[in-house]
Structure formats: C-alpha cells, structure tokens
C-alpha cells in the first residue's frame with residue numbers, strides 16, 4: 001500500500017474508530033488508489049486524500065413531530081455535504097432507525113465517486129434521519145417530513161444541494177418534503193429529485209436504479225460472451241431498487257428467483273414473472289405489507305423467515321438490493337458453491353470486505369454499487385436538466401440516456417482498471433475513474 005494512503009487511513013481510524021461503515025468505505029476506495037498516487041505526487045502535495053475524507057459541511061438538527069395521539073417525538077436529522085468539486089451536492093435522504101452520522105458519511109463518501117462516474121456535473125452528499133416510517137400513518141409521516149424540511153430548507157437549493165430518496169424515502173416522502181420546501185422558500189425550485197411526474201419529476205426515475213443495475217450486469221456478461229437470457233438471479237430487498245431490478249430482468253428473459261425484506265426471503269422456484277411482480281408492487285407500494293404474504297398468493301414459493309437469499313438455491317447471478325453489509329464472506333462462499341458467476345450491486349456497499357475478497361479470488365464478475373447502481377442518481381441528474389430547460393423528455397429518451405450512461409460507466413471503469421494494471425477489476429476501475437475527475441477539479445479550484 002502507498003505510504004500516503006496508509007498514513008491517511010491510520011489517522012482516520014484513530015479519529016473516528018466508531019464510524020465502522022465509513023471507515024470500511026474509505027478503506028475500500030483508498031486501497032484502490034495506491035497505483036495512481038504512486039504515479040503522480042500532486043495528489044499528495046495538495047493533500048487531496050485528507051480533504052476527500054472530511055465532509056465539506058455536516059448539518060445536524062432536531063426534528064420534533066407529533067403522532068396521531070398528539071404525543072411529541074424527537075428524531076435526529078442530518079445532511080452531510082461531502083464534496084462539491086464537480087457540481088452541487090447530490091444524494092439521497094434515508095429514513096431508517098439505523099441511521100447515524102457514520103452511515104451517512106459512508107453513503108455521502110461513496111456518492112462522490114458514483115456521481116463522478118455518471119459523467120454528469122454532480123457533487124456528493126447524503127442525509128436522513130433515525131425516524132422509522134414503517135407502521136406510521138400518512139399524517140404522521142407528513143408531520144415528520146414537514147418538520148425535517150423546516151430546518152433543512154435553508155441548507156439546500158438547486159445550485160447548492162439537491163437531495164433525493166433512499167431507504168424509507170419514496171414518492172410520498174419526497175412529495176411532502178418538496179411541498180414544505182416550497183412553502184418555506186416561496187420558490188418552485190428543482191431542489192429534490194424523484195418528484196411526481198405532474199410536478200417536475202422525470203419518467204424512468206423510479207425505475208432507474210434497478211434498470212441501470214441490470215444494464216450494467218448485461219455489459220459485464222457481454223465481456224464473457226454471455227447474456228441474461230435464462231439466467232437464474234437472486235435479488236434481495238423488495239423496495240424501489242429490487243422491484244425494478246426484477247422488472248427489467250423479466251423483460252430481458254432472465255429468471256428472478258427471490259425477493260426479501262427485513263423479516264425474511266421468498267424463493268420462487270418457477271421464477272417471479274410479470275403477474276407475480278404486479279402483486280409485489282401492490283403489496284409493497286400500496287398496502288405496505290410484508291414479503292411473507294407472497295406465499296399465500298403463490299403457494300409453490302417458499303418463505304424463509306429471518307434469512308437472506310444468498311445460497312438458498314442455485315443461481316447464476318446475485319443482485320443485492322436491500323442494504324449495506326447484507327452479504328458476508330459465508331454468504332459469498334454459499335453463492336459461489338451454488339454456481340454464481342456474477343454479482344452486480346443495487347444497494348450501497350451490500351458486500352462485506354470478506355465477500356468481495358471471495359468474489360475476487362474466484363475471479364467472478366463483480367460490480368461495486370458505486371458503478372452498477374449509479375443509474376438512479378444519473379437519472380436524477382437528467383431530472384435536474386429537464387427542470388432547468390423546463391421540458392420533459394419521453395420515456396424512451398430518458399431510458400436511452402440511462403442505458404448510454406450505464407454503458408459509459410462500464411467502459412470507463414474497465415478502461416481505468418486496464419490502464420492501472422488490474423484488468424477486469426471493476427472496484428479499482430470505478431474508484432480510480434471516480435477519483436481522478438474529482439481530485440483534478442479540487443486542485444484546479446484551489447483551497
């Protein structure tokens with residue numbers, strides 16, 4: 001490891017040892033950069049790594065709200081504005097009880113590199129709260145979103161910071177937050193992406209992360225002369241990313257076998273088809289039900305309480321699309337033993353370092369989320385462009401742009417990996433390609 005990388009990592013570990021996910025993300029990226037830093041000393045001279053591992057600004061605030069009985073609750077709100085070298089901060093908002101500063105720093109840090117890879121002018125950020133929308137009424141969610149935005153509105157704007165959805169934040173939450181921003185600011189700004197179609201949203205934005213991940217997997221498979229047709233695929237999660245991953249897999253002739261939520265996993269040996277997916281859309285997006293209910297409707301499927309999909313059945317491809325560190329070293333071993341030849345991440349950092357090591361030693365195709373799930377933020381970038389020119393592109397136009405961006409990300413990552421001596425290593429390729437653009441912009445802009 002390059003001495004500069006080792007020094008920065010050591011200092012960071014000493015400063016915030018409790019921010020485990022953040023340290024994990026930084027270690028993964030910095031470990032890829034040794035070869036770049038060895039070949040060009042300017043990054044060390046300008047202290048680029050030290051500046052990249054500290055957010056430009058972190059906002060922490062209280063979010064008081066009242067439930068339906070009038071009882072008052074207080075949650076923590078955060079926005080981590082990580083890096084604005086190549087554009088306004090851009091990244092989702094997560095509402096989940098596990099949210100803390102370390103998790104949002106990991107997500108914001110990853111977002112910097114991901115956004116750079118999209119080829120669009122977007123910096124990186126992330127925000128959220130430890131609020132749990134599960135089991136809350138619409139009224140309670142609206143109360144919470146209003147209170148969250150009552151503070152956040154003063155720190156964001158179309159040229160400053162443009163949040164979007166993430167875990168626990170979908171169309172409903174984006175709508176409430178946009179409404180509150182507009183009331184506070186008295187301005188109809190393009191300040192959130194993932195908006196409703198009637199009020200500034202983009203076609204294909206809900207689909208984009210899942211579709212984009214499938215397009216990326218297709219590109220990887222093509223390097224081995226393979227395609228998706230007939231491939232057996234394990235997908236985790238049953239939220240936004242998982243649903244549209246399964247939809248695109250079905251359209252392209254693959255056979256998705258699983259979906260999950262935080263309670264368990266369903267395995268459908270016959271494959272999830274369009275009719276079964278329609279049931280899941282209704283169950284998850286309208287009824288806000290649990291994935292276990294799938295087997296009541298489709299009894300040939302099995303439900304595995306408390307389990308994740310990995311290794312439960314033979315599969316060619318795994319597309320983890322739920323949350324961070326959901327696939328560990330043992331899970332990776334089980335996947336490999338069951339014939340898995342490709343892992344394409346829909347979630348952010350779903351594979352632990354041990355799992356990644358296992359993929360690498362088995363030399364299977366492996367795409368890190370920052371490359372393969374970048375289609376969501378890329379389409380958010382397209383939503384910002386449409387808002388700026390006050391025009392809406394058709395479904396086909398946006399899908400074609402998304403597809404072309406995913407092809408470019410794949411090509412850039414592959415070329416950077418090749419140039420720096422690790423052909424076929426999408427982790428190194430994505431990290432290096434993402435890093436160079438941001439680092440060069442930081443140097444050009446001084447400090």
Ligand code: NDP
Nearest residue numbers: 166167168209237238239240241261262322323347348376
């Ligand atoms: P959703 O909230 O729509 O869905 C999340 C899904 O993952 C749900 O099925 C949820 O189950 C499950 N899940 C969440 N936490 C856990 C956990 N700790 N253990 C097991 N299952 C869990 O979120 P998204 O689909 O939007 O996001 C999924 C992943 O994709 C996240 O990592 C996110 O950061 C990433 N991502 C999302 C993008 C987007 O455009 N939405 C863009 C790029 C990345 P339950 O309902 O039981 O909680």
